[in-house]
Amino acid sequence: MREIHPHLIRYWLHSSEKTDPPETFAEKVNEICTVYHEAETVHENGGHTISVxxxxxxxALEHKYPDKPVIxxxxxxxxxxxxxxxxxxLIGFFDVATGRMEKPYLNSTRTEKDFVEAIRALIETDPETPWTFVCDGLNIHKSExxxxFVAGQCGLSEDLGSKGRSGILKNQESRAEFLHHKDHRIRIVYTPKHCSWMNQIEIWFGIINRRLLKRKSYRSIEELKASILRFVEQYNVMAKPFKWTYKGVSLTV
Incomplete structure (x- = not known):
């Protein structure tokens, strides 16, 4: 009989989306994996696959005293x-096919308006081609x-309804369904709940945190912003796509 070790702890999360119904979780995971594996082909055909x-x-933390000399x-x-x-x-846009960080958006806030302006600035770099965004289900990712913006960019003239009352704009679920529509030139694919590991940009965030933010000392917000943009510029010179080997959830029993 194995001994019990109450001093050892591992975190575990019961996500209702993984169990009720399980098809919801599997479908979302598998769709994202397909998007990632097809990103290179999409890129070759002129489209963009972006993890955001x-x-x-x-x-912006300034170290009170200098670091000691390295021994x-x-x-x-x-x-x-x-x-x-x-x-x-920072609102970041990681290009899955190239490994580059494109059009980083830095601001003091992270609002619905900020997100739309960031998306707009990125899409304006190539306004006529298909764009697929992978992101989580945060409310600003499903906003009115x-x-x-997407309806205007895609030339859709259908009645959007009224927020909180009717139609596409009624609630987050109806807005997300519209934004996820496969026939739209600009569409969003949402990760399941508690699945940040499915979003490739989280890997990039870990890189900038380890290589830059944990070590640098900043005397102002402006100095911090300039440092982040400089890091992005230098990173992009040698950028390579992440190798996504996960193929998704098996649907066979």
């Missing part, structure tokens, strides 16, 4: 105390403004 998310509350064979010593100079939010 927000990195919020990035702090070979020893860990670097970074000053513990710091001075806060505010925060910034986003629906109106």
């Amino acid at each position: 998310d927000e990195m919020t509350g990035i702090q 070979p064979g020893k860990a670097a010593h970074m000053e513990f105390e710091y001075i806060r100079h505010g925060t910034v939010s 403004s986003l629906v109106r």
